Amino acid sequence: MNTDFERKLSDALHHRARSADLTPHHVSDVRGRATGIRRRRAALTVAGVAAVLAAGVPTGLAASDLLGPREPTIANPVPPMPVTEVVVVGTDAPAGEAPGIAWLDGGTVHLADGSVFTPEGPHAYRALAVVGDRVLASWVDEDTGMWTIDDLSEPGTSFSARSAPMGESSDGVAAWVDADGGVVVATEDGETSLDLGPAPQVLSVDAAGLWFAPEGDSGAVRRVALDGVGGTTPLDVVTVKDSTSDLVTATTSVDNLEPGSCGALFEGTTRRWETCEHTLEDIAPGGDWVLGTDAYLDGIGQSSVNILDVTDGSVQVSFEMEDGVFVDRVWEDDSHALVLAYSWADQTWQVVRLGLDGSAEEALGSRPGVDTEPPFALTR
Amino acid sequence: MSEGTFVQTRVTVARDDEFSDYMAARQPAMLRLAYALTGESASAEDLVQVAFAKLYLSWDRVREREALDGYLRRILLNEHHSLWRRPWRRRERVTETLPEAAVTDSYDDGERGELWRLVQTLPPRQRSVIVLRYYEQLSEAEIAQTLGISPGTVKSQASKALANLRGHAHTLGDAS
Numbered sequence: 008m009n010t011d012f013e014r015k016l017s018d019a020l021h022h023r024a025r026s027a028d029l030t031p032h033h034v035s036d037v038r039g040r041a042t043g044i045r046r047r048r049a050a051l052t053v054a055g056v057a058a059v060l061a062a063g064v065p066t067g068l069a070a071s072d073l074l075g076p077r078e079p080t081i082a083n084p085v086p087p088m089p090v091t092e093v094v095v096v097g098t099d100a101p102a103g104e105a106p107g108i109a110w111l112d113g114g115t116v117h118l119a120d121g122s123v124f125t126p127e128g129p130h131a132y133r134a135l136a137v138v139g140d141r142v143l144a145s146w147v148d149e150d151t152g153m154w155t156i157d158d159l160s161e162p163g164t165s166f167s168a169r170s171a172p173m174g175e176s177s178d179g180v181a182a183w184v185d186a187d188g189g190v191v192v193a194t195e196d197g198e199t200s201l202d203l204g205p206a207p208q209v210l211s212v213d214a215a216g217l218w219f220a221p222e223g224d225s226g227a228v229r230r231v232a233l234d235g236v237g238g239t240t241p242l243d244v245v246t247v248k249d250s251t252s253d254l255v256t257a258t259t260s261v262d263n264l265e266p267g268s269c270g271a272l273f274e275g276t277t278r279r280w281e282t283c284e285h286t287l288e289d290i291a292p293g294g295d296w297v298l299g300t301d302a303y304l305d306g307i308g309q310s311s312v313n314i315l316d317v318t319d320g321s322v323q324v325s326f327e328m329e330d331g332v333f334v335d336r337v338w339e340d341d342s343h344a345l346v347l348a349y350s351w352a353d354q355t356w357q358v359v360r361l362g363l364d365g366s367a368e369e370a371l372g373s374r375p376g377v378d379t380e381p382p383f384a385l386t387r
Numbered sequence: 388m389s390e391g392t393f394v395q396t397r398v399t400v401a402r403d404d405e406f407s408d409y410m411a412a413r414q415p416a417m418l419r420l421a422y423a424l425t426g427e428s429a430s431a432e433d434l435v436q437v438a439f440a441k442l443y444l445s446w447d448r449v450r451e452r453e454a455l456d457g458y459l460r461r462i463l464l465n466e467h468h469s470l471w472r473r474p475w476r477r478r479e480r481v482t483e484t485l486p487e488a489a490v491t492d493s494y495d496d497g498e499r500g501e502l503w504r505l506v507q508t509l510p511p512r513q514r515s516v517i518v519l520r521y522y523e524q525l526s527e528a529e530i531a532q533t534l535g536i537s538p539g540t541v542k543s544q545a546s547k548a549l550a551n552l553r554g555h556a557h558t559l560g561d562a563s
Contacts, residue, residue, distance in 0.1 A: 012553060013521065019502035020522040024419040029428055031414050032436050034407045040440035330540060351512070351540060377510045 096367045097329040098350045103368030109137045111384040136174030136181040139195030145171045178214035201235045210247040218247040249289045256287035267302040280320045293341040309333045324365045337385045423518045426507040438463040513548035
């Protein structure tokens with residue numbers, strides 16, 4: 008506290024916080040909330056988009072010797088890995104080609120074929136999904152939290168939804184929860200509706216089916232075919248992060264104290280391997296690689312991105328952001344990922360292409376801005 | 388009731404009593420910290436409820452009770468940052484360019500009110516660093532542990548935030 012200004016700042020915070028009219032909770036309210044969190048474990052990790060931890064657990068506060076045993080015990084851990092070179096990504100990465108997938112830049116839609124157009128209308132789109140020739144752009148009403156999905160391929164066609172579309176462009180499918188709680192599956196041919204109970208949460212969609220978390224269920228995540236035929240298949244995980252017709256990445260446990268998480272790669276519902284080093288995310292289009300980020304999602308942004316071998320979870324290459332975070336990560340093709348990165352040092356956004364060979368080049372950027380308002384949105 | 392069930396019930400009651408005592412002692416301070424972070428009562432109360440609920444779920448695994456405050460503070464900060472990533476919670480707009488400070492009187496409440504308002508317009512990360520430093524009185528190392536970032540990043544974020552605040556608090560007298 009060196010200056011009079013800093014003392015005034017401290018005084019202002021204390022004075023205002025002391026005078027706030029705040030209502031304490033009864034312990035029974037907290038226990039009830041805890042029960043809800045336990046039942047809806049899937050929601051714990053879905054909202055978090057950022058990072059810490061993984062490689063460097065802060066000393067003292069997070070020391071594992073202060074805590075009891077972590078759960079669950081890893082039955083099939085990834086094998087010991089050779090030391091992998093870490094590639095540090097900075098804002099000085101060399102310029103490369105623009106993304107080979109569709110993306111949003113402010114209100115402008117860029118498609119993979121190079122076409123660019125700016126939809127008319129007053130709304131700022133936040134998410135984009137490409138389903139065959141259909142382009143679904145979404146905006147959110149910040150007062151209600153409700154999403155509107157505009158089909159830009161058919162002007163005038165819109166859908167009201169509780170969530171932005173969960174899309175998988177390589178499979179030509181997207182899914183969302185509509186205003187009534189039903190799940191809508193969109194393909195190039197149109198939409199079909201699935202009744203999966205009241206207000207489910209869509210976790211992942213692929214060419215064959217989708218994974219969802221039922222509302223109010225005891226945490227079981229379930230899979231259903233896209234046509235809804237054949238019932239549902241449960242998987243005992245916290246949440247599913249991505250899926251193909253035969254592979255699934257999932258978070259199997261979350262630890263808020265240590266903090267960390269464990270994840271696993273499944274073939275169907277059979278667990279292939281498990282790791283507590285990374286949060287497993289998107290599976291490459293060819294099914295050979297998986298993106299792994301920090302083990303703990305703290306809502307700020309991940310400090311690392313790793314490309315893992317799908318056969319055993321071994322690390323092919325690791326990337327770390329220099330004084331910044333990776334906020335979103337998608338596969339561009341079988342050997343390149345695109346990451347939405349924010350530099351705290353420069354306070355700029357950029358999209359960086361990361362290669363299996365350890366290469367890093369700027370695909371979009373750098374764009375000045377605050378760390379809560381990314382100018383770009385990438386599609387899957 | 389079998390003997391095993393009876394023992395388990397006693398353990399659960401003791402556990403809940405211990406948690407209740409801790410919550411009663413720490414909740415007022417956590418509510419004020421949450422209010423300093425969010426700037427509004429309802430959000431602060433919700434944030435604190437979630438933080439205590441997550442602590443409750445992990446209560447049995449915390450062996451060193453002295454570390455509880457740090458765990459709870461970190462859960463609260465993490466939840467606060469997660470909320471910022473949910474689009475429907477972004478009703479408040481932050482900007483790197485703070486608004487011009489309104490003309491204020493020279494009384495303490497006017498200065499305090501203006502500084503409070505300026506802090507609430509900081510980006511979430513800068514605001515967290517400022518609140519942990521000047522409200523919680525944590526050191527740079529402690530802030531780094533709480534937020535899971537490097538001390539250097541804490542220093543740079545604090546520096547930017549202070550420069551931002553000073554630049555817009557020129558009507559408050561000594562802004563040096």
